Amino acid sequence: GEDVEQSLFLSVREGDSSVINCTYTDSSSTYLYWYKQEPGAGLQLLTYIFSNMDMKQDQRLTVLLNKKDKHLSLRIADTQTGDSAIYFCAEKGGSYIPTFGRGTSLIVHP
Amino acid sequence: SAVISQKPSRDICQRGTSLTIQCQVDSQVTMMFWYRQQPGQSLTLIATANQGSEATYESGFVIDKFPISRPNLTFSTLTVSNMSPEDSSIYLCSVDGRTGEAGNEQFFGPGTRLTVL
Numbered sequence: 001g002e003d004v005e006q007s008l009f010l011s012v013r014e015g016d017s018s019v020i021n022c023t024y025t026d027s028s029s030t031y032l033y034w035y036k037q038e039p040g041a042g043l044q045l046l047t048y049i050f051s052n053m054d055m056k057q058d059q060r061l062t063v064l065l066n067k068k069d070k071h072l073s074l075r076i077a078d079t080q081t082g083d084s085a086i087y088f089c090a091e092k093g094g095s096y097i098p099t100f101g102r103g104t105s106l107i108v109h110p
Numbered sequence: 111s112a113v114i115s116q117k118p119s120r121d122i123c124q125r126g127t128s129l130t131i132q133c134q135v136d137s138q139v140t141m142m143f144w145y146r147q148q149p150g151q152s153l154t155l156i157a158t159a160n161q162g163s164e165a166t167y168e169s170g171f172v173i174d175k176f177p178i179s180r181p182n183l184t185f186s187t188l189t190v191s192n193m194s195p196e197d198s199s200i201y202l203c204s205v206d207g208r209t210g211e212a213g214n215e216q217f218f219g220p221g222t223r224l225t226v227l
Contacts, residue, residue: 042218097143
């Protein structure tokens with residue numbers, strides 16, 4: 001079946017940029033998502049990108065998609081302590097249910 | 111967007127007992143889902159709760175262990191039956207928003223953190 005992989009942890013200094021990477025296997029992926037989960041809360045859609053796009057920018061967030069390599073990344077510019085959370089990569093192709101990665105815990109330290 | 115609430119937010123239970131988790135949505139939605147989130151693991155879909163018919167379970171999950179109700183388009187329950195410590199997890203309710211351009215964005219409840227002793 002489809003698989004989504006991401007590293008489990010990322011630690012950055014406040015003010016630096018964070019880059020969270022994700023790889024997926026489903027070649028029929030149509031939508032790719034980044035969800036954010038803050039402690040004690042459910043997942044919240046942060047941003048998404050269509051599979052026919054290479055890049056999407058939304059304020060401090062930049063999503064890059066390399067469809068050939070099936071690689072997705074999320075860049076957070078000027079990372080703040082409030083950005084500390086778990087970030088989930090997800091993809092959706094033929095199924096109406098997205099496939100999620102295991103989540104990357106982003107730790108921002110002063 | 112859809113606003114989803116879950117009850118209880120957390121519970122500590124004894125093995126062998128059962129817990130029913132409630133999910134309430136502020137608008138009518140066609141599709142409701144139940145996920146399990148274990149530490150360091152991806153979100154695992156347990157089942158799709160169907161209104162007016164039995165839930166559709168994913169591989170590895172069965173109705174006897176996780177009975178689900180969906181009496182209407184805004185409410186669902188998930189029961190974790192005959193619990194063991196391996197059932198300790200966060201259980202998330204989710205709905206298919208069918209709004210916007212994000213390919214039917216899914217909205218998530220805050221989760222129910224279950225600990226089984």
